[in-house]
Amino acid sequence: MEIERKFKVTVLPADLDRYPVRIIEQGYLSTAPVVRVRRDNDEYYLTYKGAGLLVRQEYNLPLTAESYRHLCEKADGIVIRKRRVVIPLEGQKEKRSIELDLFDAPFEGLVIAEVEFGSEEEAKAFTPPSWFGEEVTYDPHYHNSWLSSHPGLPE
Amino acid sequence: MEIERKFKVTVLPADLDRYPVRIIEQGYLSTAPVVRVRRDNDEYYLTYKGAGLLVRQEYNLPLTAESYRHLCEKADGIVIRKRRVVIPLEGQKEKRSIELDLFDAPFEGLVIAEVEFGSEEEAKAFTPPSWFGEEVTYDPHYHNSWLSSHPGLPE
Numbered sequence: 001m002e003i004e005r006k007f008k009v010t011v012l013p014a015d016l017d018r019y020p021v022r023i024i025e026q027g028y029l030s031t032a033p034v035v036r037v038r039r040d041n042d043e044y045y046l047t048y049k050g051a052g053l054l055v056r057q058e059y060n061l062p063l064t065a066e067s068y069r070h071l072c073e074k075a076d077g078i079v080i081r082k083r084r085v086v087i088p089l090e091g092q093k094e095k096r097s098i099e100l101d102l103f104d105a106p107f108e109g110l111v112i113a114e115v116e117f118g119s120e121e122e123a124k125a126f127t128p129p130s131w132f133g134e135e136v137t138y139d140p141h142y143h144n145s146w147l148s149s150h151p152g153l154p155e
Numbered sequence: 156m157e158i159e160r161k162f163k164v165t166v167l168p169a170d171l172d173r174y175p176v177r178i179i180e181q182g183y184l185s186t187a188p189v190v191r192v193r194r195d196n197d198e199y200y201l202t203y204k205g206a207g208l209l210v211r212q213e214y215n216l217p218l219t220a221e222s223y224r225h226l227c228e229k230a231d232g233i234v235i236r237k238r239r240v241v242i243p244l245e246g247q248k249e250k251r252s253i254e255l256d257l258f259d260a261p262f263e264g265l266v267i268a269e270v271e272f273g274s275e276e277e278a279k280a281f282t283p284p285s286w287f288g289e290e291v292t293y294d295p296h297y298h299n300s301w302l303s304s305h306p307g308l309p310e
Binding site: 033 | 188218225
């Protein structure tokens with residue numbers, strides 16, 4: 001089960017290059033349920049996400065680079081490419097971090113920050129850093145599966 | 156983990172219509188690892204089978220009829236169609252059954268019997284019924300994933 005909040009970001013922190021960056025690439029073969037292939041640096045996965053909002057079955061199953069590329073060609077719409085910077089989040093009881101996704105073409109300029117929590121209470125109590133922009137947790141236009149079939153920046 | 160033996164069948168038991176028949180349809184999106192979609196009567200699944208011969212990670216994840224059809228169009232090669240008749244196997248300590256697969260075009264005439272066991276010892280001790288033909292447990296030409304890319308009967 002994933003409990004996360006999601007925010008648009010328009011101003012980047014100045015010290016961004018202090019943090020490790022991963023190259024993420026992902027394509028959708030199905031959206032309901034989600035069947036997704038993802039490259040995360042040199043690791044490759046097939047992800048299945050069952051139906052349901054609060055509790056959602058999720059499986060991440062290993063692929064080879066070759067099977068990833070083969071399945072990626074079967075993706076619907078756009079294969080999303082983004083750089084992911086992981087920034088430790090200070091001032092939390094539990095160890096939490098910000099996943100900052102900087103999207104490549106055709107979504108240049110789109111930057112989304114995601115924070116994952118251990119409980120709904122923790123998610124609700126979270127005060128976003130001042131550099132976070134508009135919250136888009138409940139806006140389907142910022143789901144990667146939506147973006148994959150809608151090139152360009154969400155309105 | 157699956158432990159099974161597989162046999163060609165050329166002579167069918169006379170009382171075959173006593174047993175329930177299921178319609179099975181399956182396509183392969185990847186073969187290493189196996190990513191397969193299957194219809195089994197009115198149920199639909201995405202199956203992932205990890206690498207490995209003896210111990211093989213296997214997941215069967217539910218699909219809707221719609222997502223099944225969508226993913227089926229992405230299958231490589233032939234979508235295999237077969238009728239599966241399940242026949243109880245008599246004279247075994249444990250409750251075992253024969254899965255008899257009668258293939259449709261382009262594999263008309265191909266009939267394969269599979270029996271699944273609880274252990275290697277049990278598999279080795281199994282005496283096939285007299286109507287079973289040649290054993291093909293170790294012959295990759297009778298794997299469904301092989302058939303999907305090789306139309307016609309194996310030589």
